[in-house]
Amino acid sequence: MPGPPLTPPSITYRSHTLTHPFLFLCIAGLSCFFSYNLVRMPVLSMFAESLGATPEAIGMVVAASTMTGVFLKLPMGVLSDIIGRKRLLIVGAIAFGVTPFAYLLIKDLQILLILRLCHGLATAVFAPIALATVASMFTEKRGTGMGWYTASTQAGALLGPLAGGFFLDHAEFSDAFAVAGAIGLLGLFLVLQVHIADSETSPTSRAEPRDIKNTMNVMLTSVQSVIRNRQVLAASVAGMSKMFSTGVLMAFLPLYGFSIGLSGTQIGFLFGIQSAISLASKPLLGRISDTIGRQPLILLGLALCAFAMSGIPFNSEFERLLVLAGIFGFGDAAVMTVSSALVGDSTQPQFVGSGMGVYGTLSDIGHASGPIMGGILISSAGYPVAFLTAAGIMVVAIAYVAITMTRQVPATKS
Numbered sequence: 463m464p465g466p467p468l469t470p471p472s473i474t475y476r477s478h479t480l481t482h483p484f485l486f487l488c489i490a491g492l493s494c495f496f497s498y499n500l501v502r503m504p505v506l507s508m509f510a511e512s513l514g515a516t517p518e519a520i521g522m523v524v525a526a527s528t529m530t531g532v533f534l535k536l537p538m539g540v541l542s543d544i545i546g547r548k549r550l551l552i553v554g555a556i557a558f559g560v561t562p563f564a565y566l567l568i569k570d571l572q573i574l575l576i577l578r579l580c581h582g583l584a585t586a587v588f589a590p591i592a593l594a595t596v597a598s599m600f601t602e603k604r605g606t607g608m609g610w611y612t613a614s615t616q617a618g619a620l621l622g623p624l625a626g627g628f629f630l631d632h633a634e635f636s637d638a639f640a641v642a643g644a645i646g647l648l649g650l651f652l653v654l655q656v657h658i659a660d661s662e663t664s665p666t667s668r669a670e671p672r673d674i675k676n677t678m679n680v681m682l683t684s685v686q687s688v689i690r691n692r693q694v695l696a697a698s699v700a701g702m703s704k705m706f707s708t709g710v711l712m713a714f715l716p717l718y719g720f721s722i723g724l725s726g727t728q729i730g731f732l733f734g735i736q737s738a739i740s741l742a743s744k745p746l747l748g749r750i751s752d753t754i755g756r757q758p759l760i761l762l763g764l765a766l767c768a769f770a771m772s773g774i775p776f777n778s779e780f781e782r783l784l785v786l787a788g789i790f791g792f793g794d795a796a797v798m799t800v801s802s803a804l805v806g807d808s809t810q811p812q813f814v815g816s817g818m819g820v821y822g823t824l825s826d827i828g829h830a831s832g833p834i835m836g837g838i839l840i841s842s843a844g845y846p847v848a849f850l851t852a853a854g855i856m857v858v859a860i861a862y863v864a865i866t867m868t869r870q871v872p873a874t875k876s
Contacts, residue, residue, distance in 0.1 A: 468476050468592075468814035475554070481646030482657070483599075483656050483657050483658055484596070484599055484607070484610075485609075486652055486655050486656040486657075487592060487595065487611065487613035487653075488597070488610060488611055489614065489652055489654050490555065490649050490655075490656060491592060491614045491615040491649075492614045492615065492617045492618045492649075493645055493646070493648045493649030493652060494554075494555060494558040494588060494618065494646060494649035494653075495583065495615040495616075495617075495618030495619055495648075496617075496619075496621045496622050496625075496645050496649075497558055497559070497562060497575050497618070497622070497642045497643070497645040497646035497649060498558060498579070498581075498584060498585065498618070498622065498642075498646070499618060499619045499621075499622025499623060499626070500562075500621075500622040500623075500626050500629075500638060500642040500645065501562055501565065501581070501622075501626075501638070501639065501642045502524070502527075502622070502626075502640065502654050502712065503622060503623040503626055503654035503712050503716070503733050504623060504626050504627060504630065504715070504716035504719075504726065504729050504730060504733065505626040505629060505630060505635065506523065506524060506554035506711075506832055507520050507636050507713055507716045507717060508630060508635075508716060508726075509565075509574075509635050510523045510571065510574060511591035511717075512635070513568075513569075513570070513571045513574060514571060515571055516837075516841070516851075517561075517714070517717070517837045517840050517841050518834075518838060518841055519571065519837075520713055520714075520717070520833070520837060521713050521714075521833035521835075521836055521837025521838070522575065522832045522833070522834060523571070523574055523575055524578075524712060524713040524833040525709060525713070525829070525830040525831070525832070525833040525834050526575050526578035526579050526582065526830075527578045527581045527582030527584075527585070528578065528582060528585075528709070528826045528829040528830035529579065529582065529826075529830045530579050530580075530581075530582025530583055530585075530586045531582055531585055531586040531589070531668075531822060531826035531829075531830075532823055532826045532827050532830055533586075534582075534583070534586035534587065535586050535590045535817035535819050535822035535823045535826060536685070536816075536820055536822070536823045537681070537819070538550060538587050538590060538591065538819060539559070539590040539591070539594060539815040539816050539817070539818050539819020539820070539822065540680075540684045540685060540815060540816045540819055541681075541815075541818055542590075542591045542594055542679045542815035543594075543680075543684055543812060543813060543814070543815040544680055544681070546658075547591050547594065547658050547815070548596045548658045550587055550588075550590065550591045550660075551587075551588060551591050551595070551653050551656070551838045552586070552650075552653055552654065552674070553583075553587050553588075554583070554584055554586075554587035554588025554589075554591065555584075555588060555646075555649055555650040555653040555654075556650055557580070557583040557584035557587065557588075558584040558588065558646040558649050558650065558820065559643065559646035559647040559648075559649060560643070560646070560647075561577070561580055561581045561583075561584065561643075561646075561648035562581075562618070562639050562643035562646055563639065563640070563643040564577055564580075565577065565635075565639040565642075565845065566636050566639050566640065566770065571798045584646075586822075586826075588738040589726070589822055590815065590818040590819045590821070590822040591818075592611070592666040593608070593802055593805075593806075593818045593821075593822070594704075594814045594815040594817075594818040595658060596608060596611045597802075597803075597805070597806030597809075597814050597818065598811065598814055600806075601811075603749075603752050604752070604803045604807060605747075605748035605749060605750075605752040605756075605799070605800065605803040606745065606748050606749045606752055607748070607753040608744075608748050608799050608802050608803045609744040609745035609746070609747060609748020609749060609799050609805070610744075610745050610748070610799060612744050612748075612795075612799050612802070613740075613741045613742075613744040616737055616740045616741040616795075617737075617741050617788065618736055619733075619737045619740075619741075620733075620737030620738050620741055622642075623730050623734050623737065624730050624734045625638070625641070625730075626638060626730055626732075626733075627726045627727045627728075627729055627730020627731065627733075627734075628726075628727065628730065629641075629725030630727075630729075630730070631725060631726040631727050643780050646681055650750070653862050654675075657756065665809055666821070672807075673837060677841070684812075684813050684815075684816035685816060685820075687809075687810065687813050687816070688809060688813055688816045688817045688819075688820050689820060690819070691808055691809065692806055692866050692867070693805075693807070693808035693867065694804075694805050694809060694817050694820060694821065695820075695866065696804075696862070696863045696866040696867050697756075697760070697801040697804040697805050697808070697821060698801075698805070698820055698821045698823075698825065699859050699862050699863065699866075700719070700760050700763075700764060700797055700801045700826070700859055700863050701797065701798060701801050701802075701821060701824065701825040701826065702824040702825050702827055702828035702859070703764065703828060703855050703856045703858070703859035704763070704764065704767055704793075704794060704797045704798065704825075704828070704859075705730065705825045705826070705828035705829040705832065706828035706829070706831060706832040706835075706852055706856075707767055707768075707771050707790075707832065707852040707853050707855070707856060708794070708829060708832065709828065709830065709831070709832020709833045709836065709851045710771070710832045710833065710835075710836040710848060710849065711733075711736075711771075711774075711830045712792070712833065713832070713836060713837065714833070714836055714837070714840060714845070714848065715729065715732060715733070715774070716729050717725045717876070718774070718775070718845050719732065719783075721845075722778040723778075724780060724783075728780055731784070732783055732784065732787045733787070735784050735787050735788050735791065736787040736788065736790055736794070737791060738791070739788045739791035739792050739795070740791040740792065740794045740795040741795075743791070743792050743795035743796070744795045744798075744799045746874060747759055747795050747796050747800060748799045748800065748803060751799070751800045751803060752803075755833060756800045756801070756803060756804040756807070757863070757864075757867045759800045760796065760797055760800050760804070761818075761860055761863060761864060762793070762796055763792075763793040763794065763795070763796025763797035763798075764788050764793065764797055764856045764857075764859055764860045764863070765790075765793070765856075765860060766790070766792055766793030766796070767790050767793035767794060767797065767853075767854040767856055768853040768854075768857055768860075769789060769793075770787070770789040770790035770793065770848055771790070771849050771852045771856070772849065772853040773786050773855040774786050774849050775844075775845040775846040775849045775850070776846065776850075784797035801821070802818070802821065805817045805818060805820075805821045806818075820822075832852065835848075835851070836851075836852070838847045839851060849875075
């Protein structure tokens with residue numbers, strides 16, 4: 463006879479303060495996303511172009527890794543609610559550390575596309591699990607915890623493009639990929655040092671009978687609980703619209719920059735200033751959202767990002783583009799830090815991984831569709847139409863979030 467339904471293992475942590483596990487996780491996130499963004503911005507677009515890629519093809523190459531997340535983030539988040547976080551974090555970290563070395567072998571655009579799908583396993587597994595881990599660590603002051611962790615990953619996003627711009631100007635593509643691999647392996651080492659006090663109980667060690675049907679029932683219950691939650695959907699739509707613009711910037715800001723006479727180093731600094739301001743702002747914005755609530759900062763962030771995107775294609779001076787990049791970075795910090803905290807606030811503790819999986823999946827849909835739609839629009843109508851479309855999508859998201867979040871969710875939940 464079938465046993466009782468499986469229930470997700472409880473997850474307990476010794477503290478919601480800056481514990482050693484949390485600090486190790488932050489440093490690991492920095493290393494992993496440094497490696498990932500060194501490959502991705504601005505090196506990847508130029509590497510694909512060197513292989514003969516058109517703007518449409520570049521959009522597909524850039525978006526390919528995100529497509530992996532579209533299909534895997536939700537099941538990985540749900541699975542982490544069942545078997546625990548640690549082993550899945552290790553799987554994601556392995557993908558961060560090993561995959562960059564494979565770029566050294568790429569001579570063909572089609573193989574590059576396949577490799578990008580494989581590289582997407584890194585963020586597809588690691589990102590939602592890490593966010594769920596932080597959300598569980600910080601049952602109080604969750605915005606503060608999310609702010610510090612996302613600032614750490616943003617530090618990697620800052621260092622990656624700066625290093626990528628340097629390699630474009632002073633070295634070869636192969637040098638960038640080798641360094642990215644080494645940094646990714648450091649991230650893997652750090653993840654192995656992280657102690658996460660998950661309950662040791664898992665489906666493979668529980669006394670009651672286990673089978674695929676029971677496991678699928680748990681996963682279905684988790685997903686149903688999350689997708690019926692208006693606050694989770696509002697946070698996810700905000701993240702999705704912002705990530706659409708990020709995808710457009712990631713794929714086509716390098717090409718736009720070169721078209722107006724910027725150097726690789728200057729393009730790297732555009733990405734760098736965006737990441738630097740986002741990094742510096744996230745802990746503060748997370749703490750503010752713990753005090754005043756999540757909705758105002760999400761709306762402010764979307765508005766700032768829309769403003770920046772609408773201005774970029776109408777400016778060719780490096781200094782003005784730096785200002786717009788900085789505005790986008792501040793808006794990015796508000797949207798992504800506060801929306802992820804909102805998911806943690808609004809989700810039952812046993813379904814936090816599932817909530818982050820839904821959030822990550824919708825964000826990746828936006829991230830993947832940005833480069834693809836951007837490439838089509840740039841080829842047919844030019845840069846202004848593509849960037850203005852991205853801004854318009856965020857305006858629509860502002861209206862959706864404002865209407866959906868009719869009842870303010872408390873900023874913290876114990």
